[in-house]
Amino acid sequence: MSLVPEIETHIPTTVPTTNADGKPVVYMTDEQRWLFDTKGWVCLPALLSKEELVPVRAHLLKWLHDRESLPVHERWMMGGAAQVLLDHPAVVGVLNEVLAHASMADENAYGFRFDGSFVTERKLGSDNWGPHGGHGIFAFCGNAHLYQMRPGQIHTGLTRVVWEINEVAPGDGGTLLLSGSHKAAFPRPKASDSRDSSLWETYACPPGSVMIFTEALCHSGTIWNNPLRDRLAVFNCYNTIGVKWHPGGPPTEVIDAMPPKRQTLFRGVWTGAGEGRGANKYYDHANRAV
């Protein structure tokens, strides 16, 4: 018997079953699902092999250091070879479950939307300390940094998918997470003003891993400590169909070069409930988020 109540307000999303490259969507294990709900984040290790990462890394470095050399239809951080990060089958599995709006999803359209992105190349000693967020369970919709749940189902609002392109070893300086703070009823303890407090959790992972967290959770960047390799990481953000937090989106030429299902990540910010073009299940130039 399903734990989800019969009174329908938000049914779980079961489509699309494949990503834009035709690869079957991969869902979290029960353990990953439990961890994600309880802590507010989960790490999925080694989703891309070293070989698969070669063109992705090359694209990101060009974007960071020699942008003009990219053809116009690839000139965006998640364009060209990096676009596979946007809807990797395991990322779609998580987002189908924690973010998608079921009535706006079908085999040709994702039930969630791309919201914003940045890429960082963090060198030895570079710092991004600045705890923010938390208590998202008490937030209303306009805040977007919200977290909702009922037995057997969660909704994470604005959701961050961090791709670690290089290995992150213990002590290197991956994102710091105040586990459970998305549901916290009390202010975060004073001890968490120190990044060395054991209240902060983090992760270690091989190259090509993702760490996904709800932006309802208190989190922070920190110092990168590894002298042998930079932290090369992509911070993609997703939202539900009718909500957008970050301004802007990729150039039209970049979206035009993507397969149609991936293009639906960039559709306009509305939902609708009608037939055909009355429901926001399609992308075209007139229905593009800006």
Ligand SMILES: O=C(O)CCC(=O)C(=O)O
């Ligand atoms: O720099 C980091 O590791 C975390 C970035 C961050 O704070 C965010 O994604 O909101």
